[in-house]
Amino acid sequence: MRKKIASLTLAAVLLFGTLISSVSVIPAQAASDDVITIRVCNWEEYIDEGGWGDDELIDLESGDIFGENALYEDFEEWYYETYGQRVHVEYSCFGTNEELYNMLTLGDEFDLVCPSEYMIMKLMTEDKLVPYSDDFFDEENEYNYYIRNVSPFIRETFETNEIDGQYWNEYAACYMWGVLGFLYNPDVLSEEEVSTWNLLINEDYCRQITTKDNVRDSYFATLGAIKGDLFLSEEFLNDPDYHDRLAEEMNDTSEETVAEALAFLQLVKDNVYSFETDSGKSDMVTGKIFSNLQWSGDAVYAMDQAEEEDVYLAYSVPEECTNLWFDGWVMLKGDIDGNPEKQRACEAFVNFLSRPDNAVRNMYYIGYTSSIAGGTDGDQIFEYADWCYSAEDDEEEVADYDIGYFFGDEESGDYVLTVPEEQTYRQLFAQYPPKEVTDRSAVMRYFDGDANARINRMWINVRCYNIGKIKAAGWAAIVLAAVLMTAALIYFKSGKKKTKAIRRPPQPQ
Numbered sequence: 001m002r003k004k005i006a007s008l009t010l011a012a013v014l015l016f017g018t019l020i021s022s023v024s025v026i027p028a029q030a031a032s033d034d035v036i037t038i039r040v041c042n043w044e045e046y047i048d049e050g051g052w053g054d055d056e057l058i059d060l061e062s063g064d065i066f067g068e069n070a071l072y073e074d075f076e077e078w079y080y081e082t083y084g085q086r087v088h089v090e091y092s093c094f095g096t097n098e099e100l101y102n103m104l105t106l107g108d109e110f111d112l113v114c115p116s117e118y119m120i121m122k123l124m125t126e127d128k129l130v131p132y133s134d135d136f137f138d139e140e141n142e143y144n145y146y147i148r149n150v151s152p153f154i155r156e157t158f159e160t161n162e163i164d165g166q167y168w169n170e171y172a173a174c175y176m177w178g179v180l181g182f183l184y185n186p187d188v189l190s191e192e193e194v195s196t197w198n199l200l201i202n203e204d205y206c207r208q209i210t211t212k213d214n215v216r217d218s219y220f221a222t223l224g225a226i227k228g229d230l231f232l233s234e235e236f237l238n239d240p241d242y243h244d245r246l247a248e249e250m251n252d253t254s255e256e257t258v259a260e261a262l263a264f265l266q267l268v269k270d271n272v273y274s275f276e277t278d279s280g281k282s283d284m285v286t287g288k289i290f291s292n293l294q295w296s297g298d299a300v301y302a303m304d305q306a307e308e309e310d311v312y313l314a315y316s317v318p319e320e321c322t323n324l325w326f327d328g329w330v331m332l333k334g335d336i337d338g339n340p341e342k343q344r345a346c347e348a349f350v351n352f353l354s355r356p357d358n359a360v361r362n363m364y365y366i367g368y369t370s371s372i373a374g375g376t377d378g379d380q381i382f383e384y385a386d387w388c389y390s391a392e393d394d395e396e397e398v399a400d401y402d403i404g405y406f407f408g409d410e411e412s413g414d415y416v417l418t419v420p421e422e423q424t425y426r427q428l429f430a431q432y433p434p435k436e437v438t439d440r441s442a443v444m445r446y447f448d449g450d451a452n453a454r455i456n457r458m459w460i461n462v463r464c465y466n467i468g469k470i471k472a473a474g475w476a477a478i479v480l481a482a483v484l485m486t487a488a489l490i491y492f493k494s495g496k497k498k499t500k501a502i503r504r505p506p507q508p509q
Contacts, residue, residue, distance in 0.1 A: 297368030
């Protein structure tokens with residue numbers, strides 16, 4: 001069972017874990033009394049704020065982990081001890097990728113931000129990012145915790161995905177990752193029912209399911225449903241170019257496909273309880289709904305919350321495919337451009353968060369899965385997974401759970417957990433989906449130009465009203481109403497022209 005506190009508050013400050021070292025190495029050339037300020041913007045409730053209770057100590061074989069201070073305080077102290085330079089973090093938050101983009105458009109200035117993969121691609125295409133320095137990728141530097149410890153699975157994904165000829169890893173360092181699926185009540189829904197995206201239009205659960213109120217997640221789930229027969233066919237599954245074909249199909253924005261998606265989403269709209277952004281988690285805990293389209297990290301949080309109310313929820317990833325999503329740190333052009341000291345501080349911030357003990361703190365606090373595997377700096381991440389999920393010695397219903405692909409070792413068996421059988425479809429499954437799930441995953445890319453406009457028009461029709469469903473009589477009523485309103489407006493304006501305004505004299509008091 002997970003041993004984490006589920007209560008979280010709005011992240012107000014940025015943060016970091018204390019580096020304990022017998023000797024602090026301070027390069028003489030870096031010593032300075034000047035304070036470098038870096039402006040960081042991250043998702044709400046997406047970093048450890050410290051203040052843990054005594055009962056929250058994480059006692060691993062490699063050492064205890066405890067969040068006493070906010071991570072940003074620890075980072076500021078660590079940076080001074082390591083580089084002999086004072087640094088100050090100005091930390092703020094955003095709620096959606098679009099909100100962050102609007103903040104940047106309206107003139108808010110940040111040095112380091114953490115958007116999702118498609119927004120990273122958008123910022124790359126708009127030439128708004130500074131690439132990471134060559135020093136950041138030096139694996140011989142003991143303080144480069146990111147490149148030394150990032151999961152080989154994540155590293156390969158970032159090194160092989162590109163947009164406009166630029167690879168992700170040049171501009172982004174992965175922070176958290178996960179998949180898309182269904183949070184559900186296993187006492188009500190069967191595994192078979194939640195194993196397909198068509199659950200969204202299952203009339204047996206009318207008004208008892210929620211979906212996401214954003215076009216990308218809803219469109220992805222829709223493509224999984226309308227292309228499901230193709231994805232599950234033997235020909236498709238056995239294609240040597242399966243992954244490339246899956247990615248191509250799941251990024252299909254042709255007019256025909258968008259029209260088909262609109263028709264499907266109209267059925268979804270008629271069937272679901274609501275389109276939601278954040279309420280789905282609490283609605284699952286209270287039993288208002290039975291299933292919720294959900295990101296894996298929020299599913300972990302909801303399952304933890306539900307357990308406190310003696311409600312046991314589960315997580316499923318449809319068999320057709322799933323969305324592999326990422327949030328990553330990128331540096332914005334501005335003060336960083338041409339300022340190596342500020343860029344080093346921003347890169348150090350990313351590295352500090354990537355130190356395995358700090359990655360554990362973040363996972364414990366927010367429930368999402370860090371991109372860090374531990375690698376060069378030990379097995380603390382795997383130890384933490386074992387600490388959270390391994391079965392007790394006297395448990396009978398147990399199962400082996402292999403997450404070696406994430407740690408870059410699928411052969412030795414060193415990364416196999418023995419867990420309660422329920423964890424193969426609950427928190428562990430959501431936090432570290434097995435390889436067969438990631439194998440059927442695709443990254444949804446950034447859509448620009450006509451494709452973006454087409455999808456947004458489709459979404460407006462779904463969320464507002466689909467004019468394609470208006471029948472002839474409805475159109476006639478709309479035209480008649482428009483004619484009457486126009487006539488009334490003309491009459492009103494012509495009447496005003498014929499009437500002179502009369503100034504009334506002041507009235508006696």
